[in-house]
Amino acid sequence: MDYHESTIASAMDATETVPVQDSPVFSYISKLSPIQPVKEPAVSQGFTRLNSPPTVFTSPRLNPHGLSSSLKSSQFPPLPSTQLSGQDGGCWISITAADRSGKLDDGLGSGLNTCTEKGLDSSRLVDDQTESSIGCADRFLDDAVYMDSFNSNVSADSSLKYFDDIDQTPVRVNNSKESAGKLEKTHGARGNNKDASVDRRAIEINMMSRDGVIRADQGAKFESNLSENLAITNKHPEKFMTENSEAGQTGHVDDSSYLLPKSIEIYEGNKSSVETTGALDEPVQNEVQSNPMAAQPRGLHVSCLHFEDAQQKIITNRHAQNPSGIENSSRILTSSADREGPKSISLETPSTPISQIGMTQQMVYPRNRGNYSIKVPTPLGIGLHLNSVVSTTQVGAGETIIVKSSEKDTLSIWDEQQVTSLSSHLSENSKNSSYLSVLESILGIPDDSRHNNDYASVAANSATSVSTYNVKPLDNSMVCNPIEDQSTPVNKRKSNTGNADDAEEFKRSSPKRKRQAYKKKTSESNDDYSCKLCNCKKSKCLKLYCDCFAAGIYCAEPCSCQGCFNRPEYEDTVLETRQQIGSRNPLAFAPKIVQNNEDETQLSKSSIRHKRGCNCKKSMCLKKYCECYQAKVGCSDGCRCEGCKNVYGQKGECGVNKDVGMQCTDETTDGSSGEKLEMVESGNVLYHTELCNPHNLTPLTPSFQYSDQGKGASKAWFSSGKYFQSPESGPTFGAPCVRFPRSPRNLDNRDMISESSKEILDLDSFDNELDYHKAEAVNDFSFGHHGPSNMEHLAGKPNAREWESNLKVQPFSGSGHFSSASSLRWRVSPITPMAQFSGTKLPQAVDYYNDLHNIMEDDTPEILKGTPNPPNTVKVRSPNKKRVSPPHGHLRELGSRSSEGLRSARKFILQAVPSFPPLTPCVESKNGGQKKT
DNA sequence: GAGTTTGAAACT
DNA sequence: CAGTTTCAAACTC
Structure with missing residues (x-):
């Protein structure tokens, strides 16, 4: 696999290391955390009462534990990170990254992350709290574009040290040239991690890694890899260890230019100590080797965060690269990685902030509405804030922190004074109030705007506060303009790290x-x-x-x-x-909102419809009783509503080609099922898009065609949180929200598709996206066949022009994953800013693909593996019936067009593919449906 | 905050 | 597959 080959090149050059510790920034950071990173158990306890968002395995809501801890910690800033670890086992993670040039790339708060691992026996109350947090995180992740990439171009040396022991031995993930490709297993494998907490930790780590990631476009891989590795490690420590130890040294130092996380430290308790050092990629690679898809699923949800991070990083980098004078970027909140190297700035802050960071990100994750390329979800908080703040530090003269507001993509430079002020505030306030408050104070956020009384405000607020404010750059004066609160629901759900009072x-x-x-x-x-x-x-x-x-x-x-x-x-x-439920109704968890577009040029609101339609009798589709209305989509012919007056579009007004559009079609592919699936054979590609997360609808632009060639379905995230899903599989979408836990036990869980069925599409944002991607043919989204050319795609024969246009996408092709068994094609509009996609979206798609691939590998009969993609694209129509029939009908059609063998295979696949929403934000590839075919 | 309305989901 | 019941959100007072 190319993936194997691809390695993360550690951009860090030890020699180039900046004496971070000596830098003002370092001091600043040191000040930030009043609490020393003592590893002590306590996290769960302290947070037990905290209200935190539910945990979902991976998606919309991050791991409850990790996030929750974060939230909790945030709420209780005074708590040392060590306390967090406690019985439940807390983990403290810090990441430091630096580029080769010795520049430190920082993401405030990035380095700090506290995760609490919830004990299995933890009380429900605790769980709830943790869950909430996690859930939020997951959500956040979902929103984020899946960063995991197979971009072979990005390579970095990384070493991962994992410490998992009762003593809370710090776990470090090092990414350095020197250690590149080396993976040491210093401690025995820990096999006791089987609870959900593992995932959470992984998530946390990922989040941290995000911060560590320097370059969005390239760093993604590293992050993804790291995340994956971590995830893998967490989930299958023993495997991880083994694999790593067995894994060859694949680390390559390719692009020194890429900033890579230099080190990640994780402190975890209650686990047997394990230290593994090696290329971050290796674990994944190993898995990939054995099972190319294996690693993917695990990291999916994590990847979401990456995207955001990446974006932030991009911005930061740009800014840093900008002659503006800020050359050395350092992370404000980086872990105590210094131990590892001079470059890293260690910021040992209270676990609280860390957690918050994770939380914040999720919470703040912006819905990309406009400029996709630059819009970055806003990290929040000091935990959150700092995180949200992407800072570049000018080491040396005065500390300058570049603060970016995710919302407006504006960068602000905090001068030394400001930093000092912030630091001071943090120091002073951290004990009594949330960092958020401090930041708010520093930023000059009006008191009345700081904390909302509502639930979200407590935790989310903090997240919102910073992110919400638009900081004006370069004037050395922080100007914070209140921005629309974008805290995500997840955030809302999660208690924020607001001040203690709020928490109380x-x-x-x-x-x-x-x-x-x-x-x-x-x-x-x-x-x-x-x-x-x-x-x-x-x-x-x-x-x-x-x-x-x-x-x-x-x-x-x-x-x-x-x-x-x-x-x-x-x-x-x-x-x-x-x-x-899924067996009963495979589409049960599929997103309810579907975009149907036959005509590429007509990608519009009108094409978005409720998959099954409504059945309103009295509400006239003017109230939220109506699912269509609730989803802010127009009713379609598929609706059985009476007296429809849906303001978003009345029944019979199908905006999209009625003749072709699924929404207007009442046909039922499966007589038994209510679900209507439409097979599209025409040159027009039907893309069945589930737009679960309208806000996150990011660029539809990067569309890709994927031909599994019988190997598997592909899932793609086109944008953060957005998925395209196959009708059968249903869910694709990128709901910012959660995901169900993936079952550790089986692969099927991977297929769980996050569902945002209830997610409402933001038409406006959608339009924006459309505009953004106008050039992009909608057709590309479909996995269907477009004709001979399509067939070529399916055959894995790349379209040179397409690929050329999308160099950033190429990595995928470059990665063996796609080249061999399957072809994944991204079609990106030439005009589309590649930055958006680079390293982010594609990777996600790849991950998804891998995930599917794994599934296929594991579960798919050989016969299926060789199966060519079905010539037809499946489209989901809004069913007139309440109950959605399984894709069987669809399959049948497909089957009719394909050999019997294929047919059986399809069925098999369907069974193999759980209807569950993916734990991670992934798109269920149409292939999923096609596979069936 | 309690009660009602509504329509999806579940059941038969 | 249609009809009924159950359920919880949305809504109203």
């Missing part, structure tokens, strides 16, 4: 109040797709009645559900239930 207030608030606040905030922020909150009383949150469950996320603390089983601790139950 939040804790005291009744669930209902929280809920209301959350909803209010959600509605205000227009985060329709935000994490769901439920109030289930009888369904145990294990039925689709439950919004959370339906959305593929765990219930969060804000939920008012009773007897809830939709929690990480009941993962097995949840998965089982989901599988049951």
Whole structure:
């Protein structure tokens, strides 16, 4: 696999290391964390009461534990990171990155991350809290574009040291040339990690890694790899160890230019100590070698964060590269990596901030509406803020921190004074209040704007605060302009690290109040797709009645559900239930909002419809009772509504080609099923797009065609959180929200598709995206066949022009993954800023692909593996029937067009592919459907 | 905050 | 597959 070959070139040159420790920034950072990174168990306890978002395995909501801890920690800044680790086992992660030139790339707060590992026996309360946090994180991740990439171009040496022991031995992930390709296993494998916490940690790590990532476009790989590695390690420590030890030295130092995380330190408790040093890639590579797809799934959700990070990094880098004078970029919040090298700035801050960082990012993750390329989700907080702040430090004279507002992509330079002020504030306030408050104060954010009373405000606020403010650059004066609160629902759900008072207030608030606040905030922020909150009383949150469950996320603390089983601790139950439901209705967890476009040029709001349509009788589709209305999409012919007056489009007004469009078609592919699938054979490619996360609808632009050639379905994230999904598989989407836990047990879990079925598309944002990608043919999104050329694609024969136009995409092709068994094609509009995609989207797509690939490898019969892609693209039509029939009908059609063998294979695939929403933000490739074919 | 309405999901 | 029941969100008061 090229992937194997591709290695992360450590951009760091030890010799070039900047004496960070001596730098003002370092001092600043040191000041930031009042708490010494003592590893002590306590995290869970302290946070137990905190309301945190539910944890979802990976998606919309990050691992509860990690995030929760973060949130909690944020709420309790004073708590030392060590405390966090405690019984539950906390982990403290720091990442340091530097470019070869010795420049430190910093992401504030990036280096700090606290994750709490929830004990298996942790009380539910604790779980809830942690879950919430995690959930948020997951969500955040989902939004983020999947960064994992196979970009062979990016290579870096990395060494990963993993310490997992009761003593909270720090785990370090080092990425350095010297250590490149070397993986040491210093300690025995830890085999006791089987709980969800593992994933969480992985997530946390990923998040951290994100910060560590320097270059968005290239760093992605590193991050992804790192994430994957970490994830793998967490999940399968023993495997990780083995693989690493066995893995050859693949580390290559290719692009020195790429900034790479230099070191990541993780402190974890309650685990047998394990230290592994080696190329970060290796673990993944190993897995890939044995099973190319293996590594992918694990890191999926994590990757989301990467994207955002990458973007931030890009901005930062640009700025740094900018003659403006800021040449040395250093991370403000980097871990104590100094140990590893002079370049790294260690910022040992309280675990709280770290956690928050993770949280913040998720929370703040912006919905890319406009400029896709630059828009970066805003990191938040000092934990959050710092994170959100991408800073470049001018080591030397005065410390200059470049603060970027994710929202406006503006960079601000904090001069020494400002930094000092910030540091001072942090030092002074960290003990009593959240960093957020401090930042807010520093930033001059009005008090009334600082903390919202609502649920989200507590935690999310902090996130929002910084990110929400647009900092004006270069004037040395921080000008913070309140920006629309973009905190994501997830954020909202998560308690933020706001000041202690807020936390207390939040804790005291009744669930209902929280809920209301959350909803209010959600509605205000227009985060329709935000994490769901439920109030289930009888369904145990294990039925689709439950919004959370339906959305593929765990219930969060804000939920008012009773007897809830939709929690990480009941993962097995949840998965089982989901599988049951999925078996009954494969599309049950599929996004409900589908974009149908036959005509590339007509990608528009009109093409977005509710997959199944509504059945309103009295609401006239003017109230949220109507799913179409709720999703802010027009009703389609598929709706059975009466007296439709949907303001977004009435029934019969199908905006898109009615003749072809699925939304207007009542045909039922499967007679038995309500789901309508349309096969598109025409040159027009039907792209079945589930736009789960309108806000995140990012660029549709990078469309890719994927031909699994029988090897697997492909999932692609075109944009953060956005997926395209095959009708069968349903979910694609990139919901910012969660995901269900992937079952550690089987591959199927990987296929779980995050569902944002309830996510609402933001038409406006969608349009923006469209504009952004206008050049891009919509058709490309479809995996269907476009004719001979398409067939070529399917055959794995690259379209030179396409690839050329999208150099950034090429890495994929370059990676053996696509070249061999399958071809994944991205079609990017020439005009599309590649920066957007570089290292980010594609990687995600790749990851997804890999994931699928793994699945196929593992589960797919040989016969299927060789199966060429079906010539037809499957399109989902909004079913007229409530119940969606399984794709069988679809398959049948496909099958009719294909050999019997294929047919059987398809069926097999369907079975193999869980209907669950992916744990990670991934797009379920149409191939999934095609595979079936 | 309680009660009602609504329509999806689940069940038969 | 249609009809009914269950359920929880949305809505109203």
